[in-house]
Amino acid sequence: MQDERNVTVHELIGEFLAARAVRKPSVHTLQAYRRDLTSIVALVAPGDEGASLPLAALSPRVLRGAFARFAADRAPASVYRAWSSWNSFFTFLVTEGVVAGNPMPAVDKPRMAPLSPKPLRGEDTPEQLLAAVSRSDERQRDPWPERDVVVLALALCAGLRLSELLALRTGSFAGRPGERRVEVAGKGGRPRTVPIEPELDAVVERYLVSRAQRVSRSTDVLLVDGRGQPLRRGGLQYLVESCFRRAGITDRVPRGAQLHALRHTFATRLAEDGANASEIMRLLGHASLTTSQNYIEVTSAQQRAAVRANRTNRALGRLG
Structure with missing residues (x-):
C-alpha cells in the first residue's frame, strides 16, 4: 500500500x-x-x-x-x-x-427519485415521424433522408443512446440474414449486442449505399455529415431536432428528452408488448434492473388509467 x-x-x-x-x-x-x-x-x-x-x-x-x-x-x-x-x-x-x-x-448524498420514462406522446407518432423524414424536404439545404431515417430508426428500433450512435462504425453490423445484430459500445464501457430485424437492416443498407454515392472521403465512422466528416454530438442533436420540426411533432416530444425520447419509446413499446425487466435491461444496456422496471410500472399505470376512464366503470358506480 x-x-x-x-x-x-x-x-x-x-x-x-x-x-x-x-x-x-x-x-x-x-x-x-x-x-x-x-x-x-x-x-x-x-x-x-x-x-x-x-x-x-x-x-x-x-x-x-x-x-x-x-x-x-x-x-x-x-x-x-x-x-x-x-x-x-x-x-x-x-x-x-x-x-x-x-x-x-x-458522506451523505441526495436521494434521487426514479427517473420517469419520457417516450414520444401519441400512439402513431413514431410512424408519423419516420414517414415524414423519409421524404426529401426541398426546404433543406442538403437533404439526406436515408441518413436521417437511419438515425431515427436505430434509436426507435434498437434503443441506442446519442453517444452509442456516434460510436458506431460501418463494421458494427454483423450476422447472417435473419440473424443480424449491431455491436454497441455502451455507457460506462459496457458492450452489448442488439438484434436488428430485416426492416431496420434494410434501412441501414440504403443509408450505406447513399453514403457511398455522396461521400468520397474514407472513414469507418457510420454517421457522417454531407462533407464526409463524422457527426459530432451537437450536429446529431440538431439533426434529430430538425426531424421533429419537419414532421410537425415538436409538441409531442417531452421537454429535455429529444433523442432520448426515441430510446424511451423503444423501451416503452417493449414493455407494452410484454417484455420483462431483464429483457429490457439487456437490450438497452441498463446498469440496474430497477431502471428497466420503471418502464413496466409506467405501462401498468397507463393501462390502469385507461381502464379507469372506461364509462362502464363509472356506470357501475352509479348502481349503488
Whole structure:
C-alpha cells in the first residue's frame, strides 16, 4: 500500500482517468469525471494548494464539509453525480491498494427519485415521424433522408443512446440474414449486442449505399455529415431536432428528452408488448434492473388509467 502522505490527489486523479480511458467511455463522460473530482479538490484546497493536496487530507470529515459547500448552489442530480464520481475514484484506489477503505459511505448524498420514462406522446407518432423524414424536404439545404431515417430508426428500433450512435462504425453490423445484430459500445464501457430485424437492416443498407454515392472521403465512422466528416454530438442533436420540426411533432416530444425520447419509446413499446425487466435491461444496456422496471410500472399505470376512464366503470358506480 502506498504512503498516503507522499501521494497527491492530483496525481491519483490522473491515474484514475487513465484507467477509465481504457474502457473507451465518451469524451463527455471523462470530462464529467474530471470536473466532479477537481471541483471538490478546489473546495478543500483553493487555488494552487490543490495541486499538492495529499490524499491523507481527504478524511470523511473534510469530504463531508466540501460536499456540503458543493451542494449549496447545485441541483441534487449534480451533487449525486459528483458523489458517484468520488465513490468510483475511491473504489479504484482501494482496488489499487492505495487506500485501505472507501470513505464515501460516510458522506451523505441526495436521494434521487426514479427517473420517469419520457417516450414520444401519441400512439402513431413514431410512424408519423419516420414517414415524414423519409421524404426529401426541398426546404433543406442538403437533404439526406436515408441518413436521417437511419438515425431515427436505430434509436426507435434498437434503443441506442446519442453517444452509442456516434460510436458506431460501418463494421458494427454483423450476422447472417435473419440473424443480424449491431455491436454497441455502451455507457460506462459496457458492450452489448442488439438484434436488428430485416426492416431496420434494410434501412441501414440504403443509408450505406447513399453514403457511398455522396461521400468520397474514407472513414469507418457510420454517421457522417454531407462533407464526409463524422457527426459530432451537437450536429446529431440538431439533426434529430430538425426531424421533429419537419414532421410537425415538436409538441409531442417531452421537454429535455429529444433523442432520448426515441430510446424511451423503444423501451416503452417493449414493455407494452410484454417484455420483462431483464429483457429490457439487456437490450438497452441498463446498469440496474430497477431502471428497466420503471418502464413496466409506467405501462401498468397507463393501462390502469385507461381502464379507469372506461364509462362502464363509472356506470357501475352509479348502481349503488
